Amino acid sequence: MDMHVYEVFQQQKEGGALVHSGNIQAPDDRLAIHYARELYGRRGESVRLWVIPRDHVLELTDPDLLKPPFDRSYRSVEGYRLRDKLASVRAAREGS
Amino acid sequence: MAVETEATIEERTQAFRDHVTSGGKVEMTDWMPDEYRRSVLKFIEMHANSEIMGVLPEREWINRAPSVRRKLALTSKVQDEVGHGQLLYRLAEDLGKPREQMLEDLMAGRTKFHNVFHYPTHTWADVGIIAWLVDAAAILSQKALLTCSYAPYARTMQKICWEESFHIKHGYDIVLSMMNGTEEQRAMVQEALDRWWGPLMQFHGPPTPVEKDKDLAWRIKSKGNEQLRQEFLSMYVPRILDLGLSIPDPNLRYDEETGRWQYTEPSWEELRSVVTGHGPRSQERLAFRRLNYDQGEWVRQAVMTAS
Amino acid sequence: MHPSTHAYEHGTDQLLRPLLLSLADDDFMLGYRDSEWTGIAPMLEEDIAMSSVSQDEIGHARALYEISVEMGRRATSDEEYGGSPKTIAREVDALAYGREKTEYHSSWLAEHHRGDWAFTIARRYLYETADEVRLEALSGSACTPLANVLTKVRREERYHTMHLRTWLDRLAASPAARPRLLAALHSLWPDALGFWEELEGEDSLVASGAMPLSSEAMRERWLTRITAELEEHGISGPDAGLTPRTGGRRGERSPGFEEFWAEVTQVYRLHPGATW
Numbered sequence: 001m002d003m004h005v006y007e008v009f010q011q012q013k014e015g016g017a018l019v020h021s022g023n024i025q026a027p028d029d030r031l032a033i034h035y036a037r038e039l040y041g042r043r044g045e046s047v048r049l050w051v052i053p054r055d056h057v058l059e060l061t062d063p064d065l066l067k068p069p070f071d072r073s074y075r076s077v078e079g080y081r082l083r084d085k086l087a088s089v090r091a092a093r094e095g096s
Numbered sequence: 097m098a099v100e101t102e103a104t105i106e107e108r109t110q111a112f113r114d115h116v117t118s119g120g121k122v123e124m125t126d127w128m129p130d131e132y133r134r135s136v137l138k139f140i141e142m143h144a145n146s147e148i149m150g151v152l153p154e155r156e157w158i159n160r161a162p163s164v165r166r167k168l169a170l171t172s173k174v175q176d177e178v179g180h181g182q183l184l185y186r187l188a189e190d191l192g193k194p195r196e197q198m199l200e201d202l203m204a205g206r207t208k209f210h211n212v213f214h215y216p217t218h219t220w221a222d223v224g225i226i227a228w229l230v231d232a233a234a235i236l237s238q239k240a241l242l243t244c245s246y247a248p249y250a251r252t253m254q255k256i257c258w259e260e261s262f263h264i265k266h267g268y269d270i271v272l273s274m275m276n277g278t279e280e281q282r283a284m285v286q287e288a289l290d291r292w293w294g295p296l297m298q299f300h301g302p303p304t305p306v307e308k309d310k311d312l313a314w315r316i317k318s319k320g321n322e323q324l325r326q327e328f329l330s331m332y333v334p335r336i337l338d339l340g341l342s343i344p345d346p347n348l349r350y351d352e353e354t355g356r357w358q359y360t361e362p363s364w365e366e367l368r369s370v371v372t373g374h375g376p377r378s379q380e381r382l383a384f385r386r387l388n389y390d391q392g393e394w395v396r397q398a399v400m401t402a403s
Numbered sequence: 404m405h406p407s408t409h410a411y412e413h414g415t416d417q418l419l420r421p422l423l424l425s426l427a428d429d430d431f432m433l434g435y436r437d438s439e440w441t442g443i444a445p446m447l448e449e450d451i452a453m454s455s456v457s458q459d460e461i462g463h464a465r466a467l468y469e470i471s472v473e474m475g476r477r478a479t480s481d482e483e484y485g486g487s488p489k490t491i492a493r494e495v496d497a498l499a500y501g502r503e504k505t506e507y508h509s510s511w512l513a514e515h516h517r518g519d520w521a522f523t524i525a526r527r528y529l530y531e532t533a534d535e536v537r538l539e540a541l542s543g544s545a546c547t548p549l550a551n552v553l554t555k556v557r558r559e560e561r562y563h564t565m566h567l568r569t570w571l572d573r574l575a576a577s578p579a580a581r582p583r584l585l586a587a588l589h590s591l592w593p594d595a596l597g598f599w600e601e602l603e604g605e606d607s608l609v610a611s612g613a614m615p616l617s618s619e620a621m622r623e624r625w626l627t628r629i630t631a632e633l634e635e636h637g638i639s640g641p642d643a644g645l646t647p648r649t650g651g652r653r654g655e656r657s658p659g660f661e662e663f664w665a666e667v668t669q670v671y672r673l674h675p676g677a678t679w
Contacts, residue, residue, distance in 0.1 A: 002400050005186075022252060023186055026448065027399045030569050035448040037562070039179060042455055043259075073233060151442035158438055159663075162670040162679040163496045164465050168458055171438050175454035182447040220670045220679060273678050281677060384443075385497045392445025398580035399446070399573060 006032045007057055008040050009050035018050055105129075116245040116315045123247055124190050132314055136246045137191040138207075139316055144184035145202045146210040151177045152381050153217045162220060169266045173227065176259050183252050190248070203386045205373045210234075212295045214375025221274060221288035223283075227267025229292060232332055233299045235260050236324050237317075240365060245315035275339050282340075289336070290344045297345075297359065298367040300324040329357040416474040419546060419613055421603040423474075425652055426537070428509035431499060433530060434460030435667060436517050445520055453523075454562050463556045468495040470548045481646075500671045504664065505654035512526055512594040514657040518587065524570045525587035529595040529629075531564050538657035545612030559649060575636040585638065596622070596647035603653065606651040 003025040018087040019041050026032035029051075036051045060066065073092030103111070109129045116124075122128055151174045158174060161167040185195050200209040212230050217223065238257055244250040274281040303322035311317045319327075329348075337341060347360045373379065440455035444450035472494045476486065486494070512530055518524050538557050544550045574584040599622035609615040616624075630640035651657065656664075670679065 005190075022183060022255065023190075024182075025186065025189075025446065031399075031448070034452055034566055034569065038448070038451045038455060042451075061123075061125070070282065133530075148442075148447070155442040159435060159666050160669045162500075162673075163470075163492070164461065164499055165492060166679060167435075167438075168461055171441055171458055171461075174441050175451055175458075176440060178450045179446055179455070182451065185447070219653060220673075270679065275421050277677050277679075278674055282676060283678075295576055388443040391519065394579060394583070396443035398577035401579070 003027055005054040007052050007054050008036045008038050010046045011048040014047055101135055121247040122245055133191055135310055135314055136316055137188055139362050140188045141198055142182055142208050143183050143206055147177045147181035149209040149213045156217055157223045163178055172265050180256050183265055187248055211298055211367055211370045214370045214378045215291050216377050219284050221284035222265050224270030225288040225292050227263050229296055231263045233328050236327050240317055240319040243318045256366045286341055289341055293344050297362040326357055413514035416478040418604055420608055423467055423471045425508040425602055427464045428507050429513040430460040432509045433513040439440055439517050459559050466552045468498045500668050502637040506658050510598040510651040513517055514652050514660055515657055521583035522587040524574055525584055525591055527567050528571050529591055530627050531567050531626050535597050536621050540616040543615045556570045592641040592645055593648040599647040600649040600652040
């Protein structure tokens with residue numbers, strides 16, 4: 001049978017992130033919209049749905065690309081420990 | 097996996113096993129051992145079958161619901177179960193088995209569905225007891241799947257558990273309304289409970305040693321059969337007794353010393369016989385499913401060809 | 404919400420009753436008939452969609468029954484109605500399930516068994532297009548509570564007509580399904596025309612502004628619309644000389660109703676007055 005799978009993303013309230021909520025299958029885009037509404041919106045739980053043909057989703061999982069092994073701490077908040085340095089500056093200033 | 101190496105299937109399988117036993121998750125597009133794929137698929141397929149077979153006994157009351165509100169609630173509950181069937185069959189399809197094949201296998205009796213859906217319904221009280229207690233037993237099993245190693249299944253269970261929470265309240269509401277009603281209504285509830293208690297006690301399956309339960313080893317489910325039954329009894333025996341209903345098992349009691357419920361051993365022979373298609377309504381329900389499936393064949397064809 | 408308009412004056416409730424009940428009973432019967440697909444439709448996805456539509460229809464019927472209940476109360480007492488939601492629900496149930504069969508005003512079009520999927524789609528098409536015309540006209544009713552409810556109803560009906568037209572297109576375009584669709588339409592034309600049977604007391608309903616258009620005027624509008632739409636699919640409208648099948652608006656029930664109604668009211672009648 002010639003059914004297509006669509007991935008459905010759901011925004012639960014205005015301004016919120018569109019979160020992947022599951023998938024549906026439908027023979028074409030028009031019915032895909034209907035079925036997405038039924039499966040992910042019939043309780044009024046969504047203000048927006050994105051219905052995307054699965055064929056159009058590109059997946060990237062390669063850890064060599066996503067979790068490279070060397071240090072990248074300079075890119076994150078956790079990479080900066082400032083408390084001791086600040087204390088030392090203050091101590092120097094009070095001493096002067 | 098990180099760097100392509102010449103790992104043997106055994107090594108990959110062992111690494112996979114370590115991954116899931118330490119709480120790791122598996123996604124649809126990840127490599128997985130065939131045995132794992134088969135186990136998850138079989139588990140999900142039976143769950144999906146149970147959803148769409150479970151609609152049949154309740155569906156019999158869709159036209160007979162005694163008020164506008166009950167009519168709407170019951171229709172929407174049955175609709176939810178069809179929706180859950182759809183979500184679960186989609187998961188199974190993504191694991192490699194086409195939906196038509198799953199439906200064919202179900203209707204031919206090659207795959208199973210839960211024991212409770214092989215029994216007849218007699219009165220409106222059955223609708224209340226099913227929605228309250230059968231759904232309660234089911235939701236305990238389903239909550240134990242929220243930590244499933246197969247992540248798409250775990251995510252689907254979150255949605256399903258959320259939707260099911262209204263089913264139990266709807267069932268409890270029906271039972272409470274009838275218990276507040278006439279003498280006959282109360283008697284109807286007691287009779288329904290008497291009918292469903294046996295199948296309810298069998299629902300979670302016979303106690304199985306943890307080491308023999310493959311689904312536990314693969315972290316597909318997180319709780320054993322007996323543990324789920326004990327949880328069910330702890331939660332629902334007090335609520336049932338609270339309504340002035342009596343439970344048809346003279347041996348049922350809570351043992352303070354062991355911290356466990358004692359009960360009359362359910363008939364595992366009956367359970368085995370029922371789920372292999374020899375229950376009081378097994379063949380009738382499968383035939384009804386088949387009839388409607390066949391009658392819908394031209395519609396499915398038309399949808400495909402016109403698109 | 405109690406909009407105070409002349410709609411609540413003494414006597415008007417009796418006048419408005421055939422109008423309110425024909426609208427409500429239609430949605431109620433059709434909602435019941437289509438809810439019979441729940442659990443057994445040709446595809447799981449459609450099962451869910453059809454179930455939502457049938458629940459909507461019953462929800463619309465409930466809102467319309469509520470107006471009727473409220474007006475009945477107002478007409479017999481000078482008090483504001485002020486019934487608790489529970490009391491209103493019970494009176495709505497009594498109206499929905501408790502009348503004599505001759506006291507229902509539904510059209511036969513809405514009462515028929517769901518039939519096969521082609522029959523269901525054909526019936527829904529005829530019903531929804533007719534209802535569209537009816538709701539459009541009655542949104543301008545001088546009966547404010549009715550006009551208000553229908554404005555909301557029309558919002559929900561948008562999904563129904565979208566869904567339905569998708570199916571009409573598909574069945575009409577599929578060589579295997581088309582003959583089934585045509586046969587269903589053919590068998591339903593007399594009932595579709597009968598949908599527009601004159602209501603009890605229609606002259607006064609029109610004169611008072613409760614009905615901005617007569618049934619006949621609405622029927623003409625509807626016929627023009629669907630004839631044009633069906634033509635796009637190469638399907639012809641009803642034959643000019645076709646006799647409408649009428650009676651539904653005046654208490655005659657369709658064949659098969661007896662059995663259906665026995666099932667629908669089975670539990671309700673078990674212990675009259677009981678709460679379930």
